Amino acid sequence: xxHAASSHTTDVAIIGAGPTALFAAFECRMLRLDCxxxxxxxxxxGQCAALYPEKPIYDIPAHPSITGGDLIAALEEQIAPxxxxxxxxxRVSHLEGGPGAFTLKNERGDTIHAKAIIIAAGAGAFGPxxxxxxxxxxxxxxxxxxxxxxxxxxxxxxxxxxAGGGDSALDWALSLSDIAEKVYxxxxxxxxxxxxxxxxxxEAKITAGAIEKAVPYQLHGLKGExxxxxxxxxxxxxxxxxxxEADVLLPFYGLSTDLGPVAAWGLETQRSTIPVNPATMQxxxxxxxxxxxxAQYAGKMKLILQGFSEGAVxxxxxxxxxxxDKALRFEHSTSRGQPGTP
Numbered sequence: 001x002x003h004a005a006s007s008h009t010t011d012v013a014i015i016g017a018g019p020t021a022l023f024a025a026f027e028c029r030m031l032r033l034d035c036x037x038x039x040x041x042x043x044x045x046g047q048c049a050a051l052y053p054e055k056p057i058y059d060i061p062a063h064p065s066i067t068g069g070d071l072i073a074a075l076e077e078q079i080a081p082x083x084x085x086x087x088x089x090x091r092v093s094h095l096e097g098g099p100g101a102f103t104l105k106n107e108r109g110d111t112i113h114a115k116a117i118i119i120a121a122g123a124g125a126f127g128p129x130x131x132x133x134x135x136x137x138x139x140x141x142x143x144x145x146x147x148x149x150x151x152x153x154x155x156x157x158x159x160x161x162x163a164g165g166g167d168s169a170l171d172w173a174l175s176l177s178d179i180a181e182k183v184y185x186x187x188x189x190x191x192x193x194x195x196x197x198x199x200x201x202x203e204a205k206i207t208a209g210a211i212e213k214a215v216p217y218q219l220h221g222l223k224g225e226x227x228x229x230x231x232x233x234x235x236x237x238x239x240x241x242x243x244x245e246a247d248v249l250l251p252f253y254g255l256s257t258d259l260g261p262v263a264a265w266g267l268e269t270q271r272s273t274i275p276v277n278p279a280t281m282q283x284x285x286x287x288x289x290x291x292x293x294x295a296q297y298a299g300k301m302k303l304i305l306q307g308f309s310e311g312a313v314x315x316x317x318x319x320x321x322x323x324x325d326k327a328l329r330f331e332h333s334t335s336r337g338q339p340g341t342p
Contacts, residue, residue: 048068059305131219190216
């Protein structure tokens with residue numbers, strides 16, 4: 001079925017639909033700014049939904065612990081009264097115009113006419129760094145090789161090889177060791193990068209036999225038939241090969257990120273980030289703001305909670321662009337109340 005291209009007119013176009021973008025939409029609507037959410041993914045949530053929907057987050061204010069999926073659900077509930085429109089499943093690729101009169105188009109052909117733009121693209125276009133293994137595609141298609149744990153219960157009773165030396169590898173090795181038949185933790189050196197408490201928990205699991213450490217090894221090959229994995233081969237620096245019986249390989253080698261078409265819009269960029277003025281979150285182009293992981297300034301911390309603050313700052317600054325003739329007086333939500341739906 002062919003998609004009929006649509007056209008939208010709004011005050012603020014928000015590029016991205018992760019947690020920072022969702023809260024920015026809330027802040028825009030609280031200021032009575034119309035807005036629209038866009039994302040290359042076909043659902044909202046960004047990395048929270050795609051990478052760690054079941055993983056707990058501990059530094060969201062008022063939530064001692066909340067999973068990525070539940071955080072997105074709560075943010076969706078918060079903006080539900082506003083009926084914020086969204087264009088999902090297609091990357092915004094084209095920009096023209098200037099402050100008060102921007103035109104955006106996505107790769108599907110949809111058009112957005114906006115007075116201001118907030119880029120909340122997270123890490124940009126993200127995807128996993130894939131290990132260079134023969135026949136990898138077939139195992140990815142079958143689910144024998146996965147880069148994100150979306151549903152922890154799917155790994156119950158499995159023999160799992162977790163590869164990597166950072167937080168994701170350590171966290172999932174710990175979590176899955178409670179339900180898996182066997183968990184191997186593979187790294188090229190006998191030193192891991194993690195919080196002291198996490199490293200202590202890993203050592204305790206190794207001592208108890210719940211996790212087996214395979215170091216110093218690197219991934220060497222996959223064995224099986226028709227995409228069904230039976231063994232993961234490892235290789236040491238001296239070319240010694242070790243074969244592990246396995247049902248699933250989880251390589252955690254980080255994300256490959258880039259800004260995609262945004263990098264060609266004439267914005268000042270810096271290593272897949274966009275420098276901004278932290279007082280307004282404005283980029284080097286007037287009327288275009290950036291928030292969340294993609295924004296860069298002195299003292300920047302890549303925390304969701306800081307992205308929420310940036311969303312509020314950007315929304316207030318965008319109001320001056322969208323309605324330069326209308327004074328905006330700061331008010332607390334307890335005094336102002338929630339505006340009606342558009």
